Amino acid sequence: MFDAAACGRIRPAPNHRIEVRTSPGRGRGIFARESIAPGTLIEAAPIIVLPATHCRALDSTIIYDYYFHWDGDPDGVGRGAIGLGLVTLCNHSTRPLARVDRNYARQTLDLIAIAEIGPGQEVTIDYGCALWFSPRE
Template sequence: MSDLEIRPSATHGRGVYATRSFAPGEVVECCPVLVVPAGQRVLLDQTLLYEYYFYWQGGAAAFALGYGSLYNHSHEPLARYRKDFDAGTIHIVAVRAVLPGVEITVDYTNGGTNPLWFAPAT
């Protein structure tokens, strides 16, 4: 993950930053996921971890490893996430040019089609 680093973020405490440029369409990170079965997900909803998982097949929860669960939300993101259920991964893909030193954000509402499950800082 030398192309990325975690640093303090004005958006939400800490964020994922590029250490090199990424072109639109380029995979920023391929994150394996740790899947928590649907029956156990309700327990997560009562903890801080609620804000860090992705909804997965069958009502399960998936934690994106690497930096995957740490990208901050923005309605004007530099990247998007793409779930691959068969491979058990989430890809973070640049949607605009990303320059070194810039925080990489994603839109967790998927263009407004999904509600946010957390309160964004800004």
């Protein structure tokens, strides 16, 4: 069940650790502005939960590239989530520097560093599902 009181305590602030830049061959991406240690919470992006019926309708739109599976099988049908932060612009890598954790209690997508990320490095994640594009490393 949605807990508005818990979500009301989330205070997104300007994120000085990351910024949006052009990622060669990939479009936009997220880049570190400073060193980020493994285990660091880079961003806690509030979300909008989408019913499964809405997700199916989005599969043929550009939004498909930006929403996350919220529950259910990553390649199956379940609810989705639209992240209202920079996490939606993270590009895929088979050697990711971060991961996205679904925080069901706070209804956020938490972007967490899993390796040392240096200034200017792109913050990438493993999408964890069948890819619908040819990946570029």
